[in-house]
Amino acid sequence: MGYTKPTTITEIDLSNADLPLHGKTYTVIPHRSIIDHTENLLRENNFNIKKKTFKSNVNARVAQGIYQIVSTQDPDLGMMFAWSNSYDKSTRFQCGIGAYVFVCNNGMIHGDMATFARKHTGSADIEVQNQISSQVKYARKHFGQLIKDKDQFKNEYLSIKSQAELLGRLFAEEEILDATQLSCVKNEMKKPSYDYKCDLNNAWTFYNHVTHSLKLSHPRSWMTDQQKFHKFMTTELLSQVNLHNHDYTSLKVNIPEDGVYQGDLSEITADLEAQDFDTFGDFKI
Secondary structure, eight states: OOOOOOEEOOHHHHHTSOOOOOOTTOOOOOHHHHHHHHHHHHHHTTOOEEEEEEEESGGGSEEEEEEEEOOOSOSSEEEEEEEEEESSSSSOEEEEEEEEETTTOOEEEOTTTSEEEEOSSTTHHHHHHHHHHHHHHTHHHHHHHHHHHHHHHHTOBOOHHHHHHHHHHHHHTSOOSOHHHHHHHHHHHHSOSSOOSSOSSBHHHHHHHHHHHGGGSOTTTHHHHHHHHHHHHIIIIIHHHHHHTOOGGGOOOOOOTTSOOOSOHHHHHHHHHTSOOGGGTTOOO
């Protein structure tokens, strides 16, 4: 929030940035080792890198790497792996599987599903390597969930009034957007920079207006901003959808072929209670 626009940096300059000297309790996680480990693991798991982008602040004390991965699984989204790292103690190391939108390169990261954050202490350098390996291993699964979220957003009507209310909360309540980003979203709502193949009263269109503005986020906050926004949108718009669209075909009650149940209703209740209904949370049947 309130940072200057991040600068794109070359891989060589990022790798050559001076390592910090913070004492014995600080574990340095070199940008170069993150790059090497990430790219080696992607190749080993048959992921082809389409494009890689690196951003940083002055002297690369805070840096970010974004890898767009070749993907044909969905017509709208491609797979992405991203990481952020610091040498100035301002932020933890973070990495996660996400998605990028083909038409605009907007990001999409699910914070509860595929992210890792670690302080620069103890065995952080080893744990970082293990976590990158774990995330790449389950990348296809995580990417599949993001595709499902996108498809649900596309089916959600969202009036301009509702968009304005959500936008105000993202700025004043959630503090995900700063004033510059708020203005960016307002401009996108009036005149979109890209065609998202949805009308203006659509949740997916609004989602992309916001993630377009998040391109202005500083490298130290970009991943967190993406995660918080995705959680905000799924909580506000998809939670009830998931509840109403629950697959009731999984409910099994023994009904005779003639369709007439002769037993006590309490037997049906007991039959249902014996089954797993985690989807309903606090609701009891």
